[in-house]
Amino acid sequence: MFDHITLRVADLAAATAALEAALDPLEIEQTRSSSSFSVWGNFALTQTDDEHPITRRVHVAFIAPTRDHVQRFHRAGVRAGFADDGPPGLRPDYGQNYYAAYLRDRAGNSFEAAHRDGQRPGGNIDHAAIRVTDVEASTAFYSIIGPAAGLTVRRQGADGATFSLGVSGGFLLLIAGEPTGNVHVAFSGDDDAVRRFHADATQAGYRSNGEPGERPRYHPGYYAAFVLDPDGNNIEVVNHHR
Numbered sequence: 001m002f003d004h005i006t007l008r009v010a011d012l013a014a015a016t017a018a019l020e021a022a023l024d025p026l027e028i029e030q031t032r033s034s035s036s037f038s039v040w041g042n043f044a045l046t047q048t049d050d051e052h053p054i055t056r057r058v059h060v061a062f063i064a065p066t067r068d069h070v071q072r073f074h075r076a077g078v079r080a081g082f083a084d085d086g087p088p089g090l091r092p093d094y095g096q097n098y099y100a101a102y103l104r105d106r107a108g109n110s111f112e113a114a115h116r117d118g119q120r121p122g123g124n125i126d127h128a129a130i131r132v133t134d135v136e137a138s139t140a141f142y143s144i145i146g147p148a149a150g151l152t153v154r155r156q157g158a159d160g161a162t163f164s165l166g167v168s169g170g171f172l173l174l175i176a177g178e179p180t181g182n183v184h185v186a187f188s189g190d191d192d193a194v195r196r197f198h199a200d201a202t203q204a205g206y207r208s209n210g211e212p213g214e215r216p217r218y219h220p221g222y223y224a225a226f227v228l229d230p231d232g233n234n235i236e237v238v239n240h241h242r
Contacts, residue, residue, distance in 0.1 A: 001169030002125050003238050006044040006184040007055040015045050021080035025072035026064055028124050042123040054107055056181045059129035061112035067099045073113035074101035121170035129173035130180040137230045138174050144204050148197035149187040149237050179231040186236035197237040198225035
């Protein structure tokens with residue numbers, strides 16, 4: 001599944017307050033708060049800096065237990081300052097009984113509360129979507145890292161591609177358009193998967209953003225590797241030993 005997705009924001013305190021207002025109606029509680037990070041399970045915000053610009057044009061869909069939760073998410077998000085990006089309602093194009101609402105921030109990031117039939121992923125995130133410059137090139141990248149990251153391509157076309165994460169770990173969608181910028185997406189894996197991910201990607205010519213190894217600054221036993229996708233987004237496979 002998604003281990004975590006991290007967005008960089010210009011004002012961490014303001015963004016935290018707005019997201020907290022929207023996620024609280026979904027019963028998604030904040031699990032960590034510091035001067036540099038705000039975390040809700042497998043979703044996080046962090047402050048921009050000179051080397052890490054703001055995240056733009058990513059879509060994150062959160063799991064909603066009921067339709068009522070979707071409605072409360074939308075109302076609270078609009079009150080907190082998000083733009084209405086789609087009112088609560090059925091979306092039959094996405095699936096039978098797929099009920100969702102959408103919010104948008106000033107950086108063009110889209111947040112969704114989704115209630116649907118079927119098995120749901122672990123964690124808070126139902127699916128995520130990134131916009132890509134070249135669908136074929138991005139599909140090739142995520143297919144190459146797929147065996148290590150747990151991704152399986154389910155659909156591919158000129159306008160985008162859909163990858164599933166394990167049996168019920170959610171979905172990653174690639175959509176043609178002005179590309180998502182500066183998002184961080186981490187997938188779960190064991191140590192062998194971390195090493196394979198980095199080796200497969202770099203051998204195929206993709207740029208390393210951090211070789212396999214321990215990152216104790218995150219927590220003891222944090223073993224991970226990082227690679228940049230074709231649009232420069234930071235992709236990770238991580239194993240939490242404890």
